[in-house]
Amino acid sequence: MVGKSPKATTLRRNLETTRVxxxxxxxxxxxxxxxxxxxxxxxxxxEFSAGHAPGAVNIPYMYRVGSxxx
Numbered sequence: 001m002v003g004k005s006p007k008a009t010t011l012r013r014n015l016e017t018t019r020v021x022x023x024x025x026x027x028x029x030x031x032x033x034x035x036x037x038x039x040x041x042x043x044x045x046x047e048f049s050a051g052h053a054p055g056a057v058n059i060p061y062m063y064r065v066g067s068x069x070x
Contacts, residue, residue, distance in 0.1 A: 008032060 039056040
């Protein structure tokens with residue numbers, strides 16, 4: 001059953017507890033997406049526009065502010 005593997009359950013529990021993003025294998029990422037989690041895409045807006053996972057949220061790692069990049 002999607003989203004019910006022991007590894008996905010453990011990763012989901014850890015994320016809910018710590019609120020710290022983690023890197024996971026593609027299979028587990030798919031299970032988490034099916035369970036209602038979202039992808040955080042930190043690429044530039046141009047890269048995001050070129051293609052991204054359905055439902056992904058784009059928040060660039062480096063973003064421009066009035067005085068330059070932060």
